Amino acid sequence: SESRKIMIEPHGGRLINKELPEREKQRILEQNNEFEKIKTDSETWKVIKNIAFGVFSPLEGFMTENDTLNVLEHMYLENGIAWPFPIVLDSSQDEVSNLKEGDSVILTDNFNNPIALLNIKDIYGYNKKKFAEKVYGTLDKTHPGVNRVFNQKEKLIGGNIYLLKGLPPIFPELDLKPIETRVLFKARNWERVVAFQTRNPPHLGHEYVQKAGLTFVDGLFINPVIGRKKPGDFSDQVIINAYKALIDNYYPKNRVVLSTFETEMR
16 A cells, blocks of 8 residues: 555654754854853764754753653653653753853853754753653652753753754764665665664574564664663674674564664663
8 A cells, every 4th residue: 555655754744853064063163162062972962963963853952841851741842742761952051141141152062062053942940859850750860861961951942943053973884874774765665664762782582582573664764872871781793793793694684774873871
């Protein structure tokens, strides 16, 4: 049927792309000294990259106060699109003291290199206890996500971002953007694809689920989460090597795509 041949829409109906054309990027970088700066860590840089490449579609930036409150209370964005987890940018009172709605600022890495332009929609305070309890269901600071919330700065900034510098990927050959996976699926004539996201090496249960899925569809998309994890988790290299061995030696040829998802375990 025709419906079978239409690939599923991106979440929210549109695949987001916040990468600037090279000329526009260079213009902003040349004016770098005219912008206020906010320093970010490597985990925030990953979030920026995921927003820019459309991994977090339909998000175009960090959540405003209304979106954050809606997600915490109802797991929906203000526009009614399902979204279970707040994607926010924290900042100190000192950093935002000279900023206001409508301003544009440069987000930098730890070495003050520009990585993104942020157009500010709002700056707001938040209740860390409420935030942690709504997301994680606990206030126990031994939980890494709860601990991160309580270590966040006191203000949040909402607004759209534009990528100026991409984060070097951990596994470059496996770092596919959503648009690239869609092109690849189309090139392979895959009309139906099943996806499997994982944070562990494959075991027999995973193998069974994946092979069972393959009996009903054209292709399997395996999407390991890599990046900072909790103590005791498997290393990224072990996870990737195990999947490469499975795909190269055991799964049907040209029926599987492996692509990483770089993000912090939350």
